[in-house]
Amino acid sequence: MxxxxxxxxxxxxxxxxxxxxxxxxxxxxxxxxxxxxxxxxxxxxxxxxxxxxxxxxxxxxxxxxxxxxxxxxxxxxxxxxxxxxxxxxxxxxxxxxxxxxxxxxxxxxxxxxxxxxxxxxxxxxxxxxxxxxxxxxxxxxxxxxxxxxxxxxxxxxxxxxxxxxxxxxxxxxxxxxxxxxxxxxxxxxxxxxxxxxxxxxxxxGVASTKKNSPKTVKGTAKTTANLNMRSGAGAGNRVILTIPRGKSVKLTGSKKSGWYQVTYKSKTGWVSGTYLSNVSMPKSETKKKETKKPSPKPNSSSKKTTANLNMRAGAGTSNRVILTIPKGKTVKATGKTKSGWLQVTYKSKTGWVSGTYLSNTSTPKKSKPKTESSPKKKVKTKTTTANLNMRTGNSTKKQVVLTIPKGKKVEIIGSKKSGWYPVKFKSKKGWVSGTYLK
Structure with a gap:
């Protein structure tokens, strides 16, 4: 050596x-x-x-x-x-x-x-x-x-x-x-x-670069996942079509908050840059200042983080961390949810976060949909029979979110699992043991 x-x-x-x-x-x-x-x-x-x-x-x-x-x-x-x-x-x-x-x-x-x-x-x-x-x-x-x-x-x-x-x-x-x-x-x-x-x-002494790698064509990019093309720069805008993973798209030269305007199969719209690789903006367009009117704001609700919260590439802790959102920050929810996880946008990045560490700050400003005229669904509640820990999952090994005092009503928000109930109390969501509910 x-x-x-x-x-x-x-x-x-x-x-x-x-x-x-x-x-x-x-x-x-x-x-x-x-x-x-x-x-x-x-x-x-x-x-x-x-x-x-x-x-x-x-x-x-x-x-x-x-x-x-x-x-x-x-x-x-x-x-x-x-x-x-x-x-x-x-x-x-x-x-x-x-x-x-x-x-x-x-x-x-x-x-x-x-x-x-x-x-x-x-x-x-x-x-x-x-x-x-x-x-x-x-x-x-x-x-x-x-x-x-x-x-x-x-x-x-x-x-x-x-x-x-x-x-x-x-x-x-x-x-x-x-x-x-x-x-x-x-x-x-x-x-x-x-x-x-x-x-x-x-x-x-074994350093060598790949000389024969394909050249990136100016004004193109490639999708790294099945990617929604939307009518505006934001996850709250209407989906025009879904571009399959691995497809090449043409860049128009317009970019806004991490979103790119692209053309694919004669359709033009906006896609998230998170799921693009080999991005190479067209020469003629990169020198021009963007003069287009700002895209309409996504129709999404605002939520606030209750702890330092990892944004991940998918709904689950096994997925890659995109960034960490500090405690107390406001994020935009796109409306997509999966197994207690929400898709959100923060600082031009879009990904998934656990809903356990989010609280509501506002709701979308939009006229009430017709479906709201139908009778409201009855809320199911139970009462605690002791001071009861609310946890992030249906096990005593999971982290404690808060302790619910004895005699308080909690809202049952899902199905019972292994003797535990998913509940909501004071805007917080988590799991409690059914042993201490009546």
């Missing part, structure tokens, strides 16, 4: 010479090299791991020990590092990759997730970290948070390197991940830092 003194500091030429050495492909070694072009051998390699204290996450014992030292050092500096992800098996990686492929298409999935057998997480040496308050979890803005800044400056002292740097996707094969750190041991980590190499690929 090269030492810090054997690696010349700093020019592109010196880096390539110093890094011209044989790659270590043994998955049991700390300096094993793995990426899309250099998969693990065997592909289903399983390391010995141990649980990192204070978490349910596993790492190789060497990496776990170094991580604990790093966390203690960070805490002394006033920074709290949280471990988000560590070892992932071949099968678990396959599940994640297939999930992202279904959601965004295979091409985009390959930018944000490794195929099974090519992931550093499978070595037990990779760690995804974040802030304890959940700010910018698994997002590029993590680099500007206290933990992100501290890790970038100090991680190498404890044997960890930033594996997927900004602007190096053509070399590493992955989008920028300021939260992904790889344990290689303190000696190699310091050598890598001192070498000035842009990536681990550069350091080993």
């Amino acid at each position: 090269a030492t810090a003194s054997s690696i010349a500091p700093a020019s592109a030429n010196s880096i390539s010479v110093a890094a011209a050495r044989k790659l270590d492909r043994n998955p049991s070694h700390l300096d094993v090299f793995v990426n899309k072009s250099y998969p693990l051998k065997p592909a289903r390699y399983t390391p010995k791991t141990s649980t990192v204290s204070g978490t349910g996450i596993r790492l190789r014992p060497e990496a776990a020990g170094a991580y604990n030292k790093m966390v203690k050092a960070a805490k002394k500096s006033g920074v709290r590092v949280k471990l988000i992800s560590g070892y992932r098996s071949y099968n678990r990686q396959a599940q994640l990759f297939n999930q992202y492929s279904r959601m965004y298409g295979k091409k985009y999935a390959e930018r944000i997730s490794a195929k099974p057998g090519t992931s550093e997480h499978q070595t037990g040496l990779a760690a995804d970290v974040g802030n304890y308050n959940g700010a910018c979890a698994l997002q590029s803005c993590f680099e500007g948070t206290p933990v992100g800044k501290w890790m970038k400056k100090n991680a190498h002292k404890y044997g960890f390197i930033l594996r997927y740097p900004k602007g190096q996707e053509s070399v590493t094969g992955y989008a920028y991940e300021p939260w992904h750190f790889r344990y290689v041991g303190t000696s190699l980590a310091k050598s890598y830092k001192n070498s000035g190499a842009k990536t681990f690929e550069h350091f080993h």
Whole structure:
């Protein structure tokens, strides 16, 4: 293994010479090299791991020990590092990759997730970290948070390197991940830092970019999911048609609040930029100032977050986090709901959030629909027989939302499940045990 003194500091030429050495492909070694072009051998390699204290996450014992030292050092500096992800098996990686492929298409999935057998997480040496308050979890803005800044400056002292740097996707094969750190041991980590190499690929002399990648045509983009084209820039506008995933659309050049005006099959409308890739605005239009009248505001209700709340790509905690909405912020509900989750728009981003952490602030200003003339549905209520905890799910292991005093009426808003009722009390929604209701 090269030492810090054997690696010349700093020019592109010196880096390539110093890094011209044989790659270590043994998955049991700390300096094993793995990426899309250099998969693990065997592909289903399983390391010995141990649980990192204070978490349910596993790492190789060497990496776990170094991580604990790093966390203690960070805490002394006033920074709290949280471990988000560590070892992932071949099968678990396959599940994640297939999930992202279904959601965004295979091409985009390959930018944000490794195929099974090519992931550093499978070595037990990779760690995804974040802030304890959940700010910018698994997002590029993590680099500007206290933990992100501290890790970038100090991680190498404890044997960890930033594996997927900004602007190096053509070399590493992955989008920028300021939260992904790889344990290689303190000696190699310091050598890598001192070498000035842009990536681990550069350091080993195997950096190469894809020269034959297809050129992006100006004025086009590609859909990464089945995507609704709407009459205006906002999820509250009328759906004109649904564009299938993987289709190319023409960009008119107009953009507003994260939405793009596009043309597809002779129809023109607006789509959310969240579900577009290879976006390249037309030259003639990008120089022009947008003079179009603002699109009508979406007919959607306003809600307020009651806690720091993750916006996700789908309805469920297993979906990717798009951003974290701070407590007390107002979001626009599009009207779509699924299993207690609501689709909302916040800062030009559209995604799904748990309705448990939302409260009403206003309702849509719209004339009452004809259906309101029909008789109102009778509200079903029950009374608490003791001080009763309302929880986020139908189990005592779930988080307590609030405690309902004895003798209070609660509204039953759904079907009983495993002895628990979904209820509403003082604008809060959650689950309570039916044992203490009459």
